[in-house]
Amino acid sequence: MKFKLPLGLFSAISILVVSSCSSADDTEMAVSDSAVITVENVIESKALAQFGTFQNGGSSPLINPGESASFTFYAGKGQAISFAAMYGNSNDLFFAPSNPGIKLYQTNGDPVTGDVSSQIKLWDNGTRINQPTGPAVTHPGDAEVTPLNVAEIALTVPASQLLKAEITHDGGTKFTLKLTNTSGGTVNETPISAGVWAVSHISGTTLLKEDPIFSPGKLSANGLTELAETGKTTALSQYLTGITGPNSAFSPVLVVVYSGNDNPIFKTGENDRGQGLKELSQQGNADVLAAFLKTKSGVKEVYVLKDHATNILLPRINGNNGGKVSQTISARKGDRIALATMYGQSNDWFIAAVNNGVDGSTRGDISSIIGLFDSGTLESSFPGAHIGSQPAQTENQPVKQLANPNQFNTLPSLPQMIKVTLQ
Structure with a gap:
């Protein structure tokens, strides 16, 4: 719309x-x-216009290498799509774009379409001591004595090569974001958990909430820890429900x-x-x-x-x-x-x-x-x-x-x- x-x-x-x-x-x-x-x-x-969850459509919610999950949402010019999902073979790492999310319109007003994987990053939730990533990671692992602020983290393979993000414009203000696990065969191969997504309201050119899911440089909050450590979306979904409308x-x-x-x-x-x-x-x-x-x-x-x-x-x-x-x-x-x-x-x-x-x-x-x-x-x-x-x-x-x-x-x-x- x-x-x-x-x-x-x-x-x-x-x-x-x-x-x-x-x-x-x-x-x-x-x-x-x-x-x-x-x-x-x-x-x-409310601060958010929409939020939702996504997961693999098969018997397991996990998005394994080669598998995809998609979700549809609406956004007008100036609005952005933000999301988060756990890097499964870790203690508390998660995928997400930088805030306020992936912008959905070009400066001339045309909708953004195609591969936007370059905007995907990997973040450390700061609540668990990081073990080397891989299938041998012990969950949940040892807690940080003093929790650290959420911060971007780099692995051998860039996050944009582990998770592919593609946007389709479905007409009007309707979009679909497809996320594909492309980590297979890399040294950072991993399953990816179910996740959450959000679109902020906008007033004029100002987004009402530029950090709907997480805030780099601050402690994890609002249920993000449960997602980053276990891949569960329940707590974060409850928080997002309260600020959506x-x-x-x-x-x-x-x-x-x-x-x-x-x-x-x-x-x-x-x-x-x-x-x-x-x-x-x-x-x-x-x-x-x-x-x-x-x-x-x-x-x-x-x-x-x-x-x-x-x-x-x-x-x-x-x-x-x-x-x-x-x-x-x-x-x-x-x-x-x-x-x-x-x-x-x-x-x-x-x-x-x-x-x-x-x-x-x-x-x-x-x-x-x-x-x-x-x-x-x-x-x-x-x-x-x-x-x-x-x-x-x-x-x-x-x-x-x-x-x-x-x-x-x-x-x-x-x-x-x-x-x-x-x-």
Whole structure:
């Protein structure tokens, strides 16, 4: 997926808080007909967009000489693939590229393909006294009295000649990395263990975590020791699970008060109407749709809510609250209230009230009636793996509500991503 609207670009969108357009009847509404709508991004931001494990597909997870293992992942421009696997005939050595991993796009934006073995290195975990590598190594061996920092190590045969790495671009932002054990017949012949891989989120041009698996010059941590000493991925996978997930902002929020049985913003099963939903779902720009709705019969109030500091609604970062916007609106019983905002880590996904919104007299938390939708105007891809890469392919499909899990991953439930209240 090409991230149409990186977090750093959201703030560049020129958004005004659109003044409401009220009918004569509305101006006569009593104070009791007013309410405050509040929208908050409650996503607990994570550093990694994806992680996974890989192993030999045979009866044993070990990748023996001549055998291969492959895994598929998604990445946009600026993102990289990192991985680690144990050098089996050692006490605590492991294969991995240098941080932040293997870059997946050239400077001109073209995807990297082919042999990238030259980027593979061998590292010492620093927790076991190294015996000469080979099948006679005793596992686990003697522990270092004082653990050493993780450091690159050289053997007779370079790591790039022991483990071959080949990248295939599968279209869009989808890649496959094939790892082949090429150590057979060398003085450093070895089995290679199952391993882990990870892709960091990126904000603008900054990776959120450049050392997802290990940190040279620091002590081994987060389950890496178990992988480096035994080839087991469990502990490191548990750590990576905890730092993997969404990290999406929401665009300024369109809120509309209207009458009738049809949500004026969109209808599932219909193609984009050309009224501004495309601009909202692709760019986070609600102005076009807001301007149109102000001319539409039955629409009473139109607002575009933005964060005063950032325009957008950022997720919760490092324990801080996420972006939050509020607006006093006028809505009486029988009126309807609907809203929409772009899911930033997407090409054309948006979050909105399902069906015909809620009654104007509703009060309390209405997050349960919010859904995630695909506007059908750009080809979808992995959320969070589209930032800065080539433009997505256009499409002309009906608006649809997205399932969860979706075709790419499993997102948190909507109430764990967005909180909407009427008070």
